[in-house]
Amino acid sequence: MKPTTFRALVITETENKQYLRQIQDKSVDDLPAGDVLVRVHFSSLNYKDALSASGNKGVTRNYPHTPGIDAAGIVAESSDPRFTPGDPVIVTSYDLGMNTAGGFGQYIRVPAGWVVPLPKGLTLREAMGYGTAGFTAGLSVFQLIRHDVLPEHGEVLVSGATGGVGSIAVAILSKLGYAVAAVNGKVDRSDYLNAIGAKRIISIDEATDKSGRPLLKSQWAGSIDAVGGDILATAVKSMNANGVVTTCGNAASPELPVNVYPFILRGVTLVGIDSQNCPMPHRLETWEKLSDEWKIPMPETMVEEIRLEDLDQRIDRMLNRQHKGRSVVNLTN
Numbered sequence: 001m002k003p004t005t006f007r008a009l010v011i012t013e014t015e016n017k018q019y020l021r022q023i024q025d026k027s028v029d030d031l032p033a034g035d036v037l038v039r040v041h042f043s044s045l046n047y048k049d050a051l052s053a054s055g056n057k058g059v060t061r062n063y064p065h066t067p068g069i070d071a072a073g074i075v076a077e078s079s080d081p082r083f084t085p086g087d088p089v090i091v092t093s094y095d096l097g098m099n100t101a102g103g104f105g106q107y108i109r110v111p112a113g114w115v116v117p118l119p120k121g122l123t124l125r126e127a128m129g130y131g132t133a134g135f136t137a138g139l140s141v142f143q144l145i146r147h148d149v150l151p152e153h154g155e156v157l158v159s160g161a162t163g164g165v166g167s168i169a170v171a172i173l174s175k176l177g178y179a180v181a182a183v184n185g186k187v188d189r190s191d192y193l194n195a196i197g198a199k200r201i202i203s204i205d206e207a208t209d210k211s212g213r214p215l216l217k218s219q220w221a222g223s224i225d226a227v228g229g230d231i232l233a234t235a236v237k238s239m240n241a242n243g244v245v246t247t248c249g250n251a252a253s254p255e256l257p258v259n260v261y262p263f264i265l266r267g268v269t270l271v272g273i274d275s276q277n278c279p280m281p282h283r284l285e286t287w288e289k290l291s292d293e294w295k296i297p298m299p300e301t302m303v304e305e306i307r308l309e310d311l312d313q314r315i316d317r318m319l320n321r322q323h324k325g326r327s328v329v330n331l332t333n
């Protein structure tokens, strides 16, 4: 039964450009038009949500707004024959949580083309343990495998490893038998990184070349990068011959200070990862892998469950680089 009101985190913009975060009662009738109404059971916190919740107009143009680029729940209504009330589903990417009211509310209404049936091997909570961060990690692992980076070829470097994308990438790669070197965070999180599967811990200083040389000692068979800037450049310059680097984020910087030598003298491949516009067939294939062959344990140290009320503080922690792993938001109550 569809209720008339539900709870949501709403960001409002004040006259002096402050962004207030409040839990409000919203009406289902206020949701945008769409094919599928979903009762959200779980969401999760991603870097993009922290930006949306703090007034980043590159992510969210207009306020008031409910962020949440991730949602997993049960179909409440559907005008599309592919979905029936009662179906468990995942909705991530596209415009969810950016300029469309997102998963930090107990209901969302979205186009049917955004909806992924929950794979059999996952609960709604596990799906949000991955969320966009884990899905992006999955896309990155996919690219390493697609480009023939195999465990026997050598170590794989993961940057931003203490964060959402990085933590899940470390855990999946380790499950698949890769030797993972993980770049530590601002705060020492070696114990955490070892516990989720890293074989070697690299400090941010070690991961950042200061010599400015165009090529560095070959060290890595592959790399999954979530931070960009000098750390990504250092990884590109330190690849083995035919090594593969994926790039998905700019947590440190959007710049990439490299020249062509790693590409023309070592055959390095740099692969861009865009989870938002990933075509549906590859999206379904990746969720299937995450639910089965690549499924990782999600201990509380890596995936912590929080409530809507906790988001305000978690968002600040994420913006201040104090967040670790993944936060799953329980919206069942």
Ligand SMILES: NC(=O)c1ccc[n+]([C@@H]2O[C@H](COP(=O)([O-])OP(=O)(O)OC[C@H]3O[C@@H](n4cnc5c(N)ncnc54)[C@H](OP(=O)(O)O)[C@@H]3O)[C@@H](O)[C@H]2O)c1
Residues within 6 Å of the ligand: 045, 046, 047, 048, 132, 133, 136, 159, 160, 161, 162, 163, 164, 165, 166, 184, 185, 186, 187, 204, 226, 227, 231, 247, 248, 249, 250, 251, 252, 253, 273, 274, 275, 276, 318, 321, 322, 323, 325
């Ligand atoms: N392309 C896509 O489809 C896609 C999808 C998902 C995410 N992303 C992007 O990927 C990035 C990571 O997202 P996330 O959800 O994993 O965020 P997150 O949980 O906040 O993790 C960010 C990670 O980056 C590290 N970091 C932050 N600033 C840094 C700096 N100046 N130097 C070195 N390391 C730094 C953090 O380390 P500390 O422990 O030191 O804080 C942490 O490990 C973001 O830029 C996000 O927008 C892109």
